[in-house]
Amino acid sequence: MAVNLAWAGWIWVAGVVVAAYAGVSGGGERPVVAAAAALALAPALAGFIILPWSGARLGALSLVLVWLVALVGLVAGTGGWASPLTVGLLIPIAFARTLGRWTRIAGIGAVLGYIAAGPFALMYAGLGRFSVVLTIWSLVLIVWLMGFAQRREARGDAASQRIAEVSHELRTPLTHILGFSEMIERQIFGEVGARYVEYAGLIRKSGTHLLGLVNDLLDLSRIDAGRFDLQLGTFDARVVIEDVVRVSVDSAEKKQIALGMLTPEAPLNVHADDRAVKRMLINTISNAIKFTPEGGRVMVQASEVNGVLQLDTIDNGPGIPEAERAILGQAYERGSGGARAEGTGLGLSLVRALAALHGGALSFHEAPGGGALVRITLPVLAN
Numbered sequence: 001m002a003v004n005l006a007w008a009g010w011i012w013v014a015g016v017v018v019a020a021y022a023g024v025s026g027g028g029e030r031p032v033v034a035a036a037a038a039l040a041l042a043p044a045l046a047g048f049i050i051l052p053w054s055g056a057r058l059g060a061l062s063l064v065l066v067w068l069v070a071l072v073g074l075v076a077g078t079g080g081w082a083s084p085l086t087v088g089l090l091i092p093i094a095f096a097r098t099l100g101r102w103t104r105i106a107g108i109g110a111v112l113g114y115i116a117a118g119p120f121a122l123m124y125a126g127l128g129r130f131s132v133v134l135t136i137w138s139l140v141l142i143v144w145l146m147g148f149a150q151r152r153e154a155r156g157d158a159a160s161q162r163i164a165e166v167s168h169e170l171r172t173p174l175t176h177i178l179g180f181s182e183m184i185e186r187q188i189f190g191e192v193g194a195r196y197v198e199y200a201g202l203i204r205k206s207g208t209h210l211l212g213l214v215n216d217l218l219d220l221s222r223i224d225a226g227r228f229d230l231q232l233g234t235f236d237a238r239v240v241i242e243d244v245v246r247v248s249v250d251s252a253e254k255k256q257i258a259l260g261m262l263t264p265e266a267p268l269n270v271h272a273d274d275r276a277v278k279r280m281l282i283n284t285i286s287n288a289i290k291f292t293p294e295g296g297r298v299m300v301q302a303s304e305v306n307g308v309l310q311l312d313t314i315d316n317g318p319g320i321p322e323a324e325r326a327i328l329g330q331a332y333e334r335g336s337g338g339a340r341a342e343g344t345g346l347g348l349s350l351v352r353a354l355a356a357l358h359g360g361a362l363s364f365h366e367a368p369g370g371g372a373l374v375r376i377t378l379p380v381l382a383n
Contacts, residue, residue, distance in 0.1 A: 002051055004148050005063075005098065008141060009044040009051075015137030016040045019130045028128025036077060036130055043070035058359040058379070060099040064106050068092040072113035078131045081118040085131055088138040089114055094145035098152065170214050178207045216346040219279075223353045230273040230357055234382050237268040237277065237309060241302055244281040251289050258297040259289070268302055270309055272380040276354045277311075283347040284313040284374045291372070292317040308360075309378045316371040320364050351376065 016037050023033040046066045053059030071088045078085050089110040096106035184192065184200035222228040245261045252259035270277075281300065288298045292315040301312040352362040360378035367373040 001098070001152065002054060005051060005054060005095075006048070008095075008098075008145055009047050011141055011144065012044045012137070013041060015134060015141065016044075019134035019137060022133040023128040023130030026128035026130075028130055029126035032126035033128065033130050036074065036127055039070060039073050039077065040134060043067040046070075053356075054099060060096075061102050061105070063099065064092050064096045064102050065109070067095055068106060068109045068113060072117055074134075075114065076117035078127060081114070083117075083131060084135040085138065086114060087135055087142075090142050091138060091145070094142045094149065097149040098145050100149075100152070171211070174207055174211045174214065178204055178211065181207060213346065216283075216350050220346060220350055220353060223350075223357065228357065230276060232271055232273055234269060234271050235274050237270045237302055237311075238263040240274055240278050241281060241300055241311075244278055244285060245300060248282070248285045248289065251286065252298065255289065255292070255294045255296075257289055257292055257294070259285075259299075260297070261300045261302075263302045264304070268304065268309070269382040270378070270380040271382045272358055272378060276357070277378075280351045280354050280376055281311065281313070283351050284311075284376065287347060288313050288315040288317070288372070288374070291315070304381060305377075307379070307381060309381055311376040311378070313374045314367045314371065316367065316369065318372075319366055319370060320372045322366075348374075 019040070020033055020037040023036070024030055043066045047063055050059055050063045050066065054063050068089075071085070071091060074085050074088060075083045092106040093103060093110055096103040181200045181204040183189065185197055185204060187197065219228065241261055241263060245259060249259055285298065285300060292298055296316050299312075299314045301310075301314065303310050303312075348362065355362050355376050355378060358378045358380055360376060360380070363375045363377070365373040365375060
């Protein structure tokens with residue numbers, strides 16, 4: 001999607017250049033055409049800056065608003081209600097549909113923008129053929145964006161159906177395997193040999209690992225297809241952190257790792273999806289336990305920094321080389337230490353994707369005193 005949005009920006013830039021040339025060659029005044037061209041280029045240039053965050057809710061909204069404001073200005077400056085560029089107000093709506101969100105806001109904004117631009121009739125006489133050519137180019141961009149949006153929606157519907165099928169076909173038998181292996185391991189229906197108990201434990205452990213992998217892969221697929229809907233609510237983030245730390249203690253104790261948490265005394269109320277926050281912390285903590293040597297320590301810290309929720313998972317393991325921090329968090333990227341532990345690199349990719357859905361980010365740093373510091377920042381603090 002980001003690549004296609006970038007292409008849309010370049011298509012618009014090319015159209016503005018062509019329209020500016022047509023305006024000047026058609027008798028338009030150079031200063032007037034230059035001013036109109038500068039305003040027309042603004043949303044594309046701003047869009048290139050926002051593009052890396054277009055997958056997040058706030059990034060998508062910012063992209064739509066940038067185009068909306070610039071095009072309202074163009075309509076106002078090229079004749080108001082009589083401007084042929086009025087059709088350009090459909091571009092923010094096409095962008096919103098392409099992004100899969102904020103379409104209603106874009107539509108309302110386009111209507112209000114058209115009403116507000118009506119009383120103005122600036123620069124129109126000195127633009128030559130600029131407005132007409134850019135109007136034609138606007139129609140080209142709208143058709144291109146809507147075509148991409150329709151293809152994306154079709155792929156999303158197909159992916160959603162396949163995800164539902166895969167979810168049922170994989171999760172159901174895995175649940176049975178885990179349940180039956182645990183029954184054998186606990187010898188619920190009578191004693192069995194020690195070797196069978198050991199093998200049942202190995203089956204349960206491998207099944208749990210496989211189920212976690214399936215869940216990560218399916219959730220990433222749902223996010224990529226735009227079918228992962230956040231269930232937002234207000235809650236105390238300290239409660240979620242305590243729950244995750246509690247369920248992670250067993251894994252830490254098996255490696256004699258000291259697992260702790262540090263949270264504020266006052267409630268840390270946030271407006272987010274508690275399941276997603278829990279999932280992010282489970283992945284960062286399990287990763288820290290996985291790569292921390294026996295006898296080490298892992299600490300989870302939560303704090304409010306500049307109005308943003310900051311969740312840090314800190315360990316005293318080997319740390320993350322600076323050269324690898326840029327690629328970690330991408331699907332199937334594990335870093336140089338990944339060969340020593342099981343996993344596919346999907347966990348941190350899911351953390352990054354879930355953070356982006358909340359308008360946040362995932363980053364990697366060196367921990368004080370050595371080790372790794374994995375930081376999740378989420379602009380979700382409740383008032």
